[in-house]
Amino acid sequence: MLAEVLQLLAVKPGDTVVDGTVGHGGHAEALAEAAGEEGELIAFDWDEEMLRIAEKNMEGVGIRKTFVNADYRSAPEWLRERRPDGVDVVLLDFGVNLQHFDDMSRGFSFQGDAPLDMRMDRSAVETAAAWLNRATEGEIARAIREFGGELWAGPIAKRIVIRRKEGRMKTTSDLVDAVYSAIPVAKRDKRVHPATRTFQAIRIAVNRELENLDEAVTDIAGCLAPGGRMATLSYHSGEDAAAKNAFRNLARAAEFTVLTKKPLRPTEQEISSNPNSRSARLRGLVRGNS
Ligand SMILES: C[S@@+](CC[C@H](N)C(=O)[O-])C[C@H]1O[C@@H](n2cnc3c(N)ncnc32)[C@H](O)[C@@H]1O
Known part of the structure; x- marks a missing residue:
């Protein structure tokens, strides 16, 4: 514009x-x-x-x-x-800038496999992985619902918490897998990637945007x-x-x-x-x- x-x-x-x-x-x-x-x-x-x-x-x-x-x-x-x-x-x-998504190493994109970083200010201490491993299930669900408008926020937060206990919440693929495991195939959005809203929400939460x-x-x-x-x-x-x-x-x-x-x-x-x-x-x- x-x-x-x-x-x-x-x-x-x-x-x-x-x-x-x-x-x-x-x-x-x-x-x-x-x-x-x-x-x-x-x-x-x-x-x-x-x-x-x-x-x-x-x-x-x-x-x-x-x-x-x-x-x-x-x-x-x-x-x-x-x-x-x-x-x-x-x-x-x-x-965000589109460049943030293009640079897979920064963890904003669900398309590659990279550490779950998502910090826009890289001098900030807390990465998305650290936040997802620290926040309560309720805090994660609220962020995904409020910042992503995701109807499956509760089940996704539950999967995140189960998986982090097994050490499986470190990479962008871990987060994509948690989303997939929470949303039944028949209920997945056909037009946008099912992880779009969750990635956006966690980025907003981690950066306190x-x-x-x-x-x-x-x-x-x-x-x-x-x-x-x-x-x-x-x-x-x-x-x-x-x-x-x-x-x-x-x-x-x-x-x-x-x-x-x-x-x-x-x-x-x-x-x-x-x-x-x-x-x-x-x-x-x-x-x-x-
Ligand atoms: C949509 S892009 C701006 C694009 C820009 N208008 C252009 O023409 O290239 C948003 C930018 O704002 C920065 N940004 C987002 N939140 C910020 C904040 N709270 N303080 C400073 N920069 C921020 C991001 O790092 C990103 O580079």
């Missing part, structure tokens, strides 16, 4: 742009080009590998750049200290200068709900205006060329009146 993001954020030459989730820098590059040489880009990503890729991809883009290897939930503190006058543009494009999200969006919006704009791109209902609530509450205080009454969705054309965009929801906010 690059065109929609650019339209919503209406970047002007000289703007200070914050990309809280820079990934490979696709959005950041387009925003930086709009801000031009007089502008500034501040890019966050908690995955150092992504940050380095973005840095390399943007080598030729003429703008003052700062790359910060940190959780965007720490961005308000960083920005208040270093850019006290506020910033003009913020983008949060939540979730939805924790304090509402507060983080609110605090980051508080770093906007008057007239500054912010956009969120969500792929999960929990992310979208956090952005929606935060924007609605900010607009109640009259200092902010929501730019998107309803979230913008990708066009059919974008969905057919990039099926992963299907669940995307774009929301926008401005400090002041639109």
